[in-house]
Amino acid sequence: MIDRMKDIYAKHKIAAWLILLAILVTMPMYVSISNMRIVCRIMLYVILAGGLNIINGYCGQLCFGIAGFYCVGSYVQAVLMKTYHVSFWLALIPSGIAAALIGALVALPALRLKGIFLGMITIGFSELVRLIALNWTSVTGGAMGIKGIMAPKFFGIKLGGASKYYYIFLGVVLIYLFCTNRIIRSRVGRAWLSIREDELAAKSLGVDIKRYKILNFMYGSFWAGIAGAVYVAYSSYVDSTYFTLDEGFNVLGMLIIGGQGTLIGPIVGSVVAQVLTEALRVINIWRYVVYAGLIILMMWVRPQGLVGASGSMLAGNKAEKKKAAKGCVEKLERKEA
């Protein structure tokens, strides 16, 4: 079944992508406004989880503080738009770059740390950023937040509301997918993968670990910052309660459920999480319990996630071991024959 589908896909690759694109572009015409809001949220979390996927999934680092980068991006965007009256499109790039610079700052200790140390320092940093945003009242408005951020205009059309703003999300997601796809297939992406699989081996083969790790953190946090920047103009309001540790774990959960180390993983994770959120609205308070249970279940059954990179370090080397064992058996059988 899956093989046949793959065959069909290989034959009509361009047609399949065009159909998908057509469905995505025309979506606001036949989907109700309340459902468009869900779609917008899915898109937002695709970018966020995608940024985290670059750090956790492709480079094998343990970053749990994605909310910090998200926070930096949104506040830079909000302050630029509100205080300095910069247009949305112009402010987008600086907010991404600001998050990327902070990412480089976090990557500096990350060069020497691993595992739980790295996880803790990213969490600490994320909380630090949030607390600064909460207490630096003169710039960020403190607990009151920044209100009344205008929706952007595109050639005179005001892109307010979920059904119009959807196109901005869609554009950013497509650019993210395109750029990341190119980068993962380039020299840089292969360096990241080699760091994930075996840092020592990569180093001995001449991969500049320091440079590529910093690049990795900068690229991942850049997209988290962009996600924040886009979200600010969508919700027209920002305060520090958006960026708690729980939000970071939420995004991490999506990535884990969806799958790490593949492009489609964050998309699947985000869709699953949002659909779960809507489906479990009836038992509202139990929602996160189910969510947390899913994370544990995923680690037990499929550590790389639903559509994650199987056969990699992320899968706990289970697939490799199985393959190796199979190979041994085959060799023995051949010998006996």
Place this chain on the structure above:
Amino acid sequence: MLSQYMINQLVNGLCQGFIYALIALGFAVIVGIVGLATFTHGEIIMIGAYASYYIFSACGNNLFLGLFASFCASWLVGILVYKLCYEQFLNVPEHISLICTIGFSMLLKNLAQIFFGTEKKPMLDIIDNRIYSLGPVEISKVQIVIMVTVLALSALMMMIFNWTKWGVALRSVSQNREAAALVGINVKQTIMVGNCIGCAMAGVAGMLIGIYYQAIYPTMGATLSMKAFAAATLGGLTSVPLSALGGGILGLIENLGISISSASFRDVFSFGFLIIILIFKPTGFVKRKGVRP
């Protein structure tokens, strides 16, 4: 000359540092000595606090009963954590069990919000709040009780680790699991009990925090586990006495920090301390001898 205010802040910081030291001790036992990665420590603190709260409200003011309850409750949760997050993943890359503990901490936090309620619960007055003055130093009875409890527990733990056969077994497991199994140590059981001891320390610390701050709530653990980590890094996560020292220092830094700025910056100081330590001295101030990082 130190003003009265500064002296009070020093005493408060020291007392808080003692609690942090107890949390950091548990953390150092789990992460450093047993060699597991955990993110549930904060939630276990919360479980311990709630266990003692319900015992206090059911059975009245009996400190030892509360201590026993929080100890047992967090021990049981420790077993659960071990079964769910560690037992299957002893031989696979560490990040899997790490993410598993994150999931478990989310689970505990949200279950606590459902069953215990999201609002802050006031802890009962277990100890009458008498204040003793020793010259310029003023110290309350609560603070004395906390310090004595922490000292007694850590002395007990040091005795167990250094002088009993089981402590030696635990240290051998932390150095090399295969070799420990070869000489007939039940590795899985040793790891489980080590994990449970660390958790139980956290549970007792939760009770002490409840008594000290007079308020407990389901999300109280999130920043506390981070502070424990900050304190434990000072000892490179492996040295128990240095972790305790780190806890003391952290408490002092926080209270001196907020005495020169405002109270809302409390966490900023501890996280800043954590990041500075991790940047400049990620291995802590201890020389490693064949111990897991």
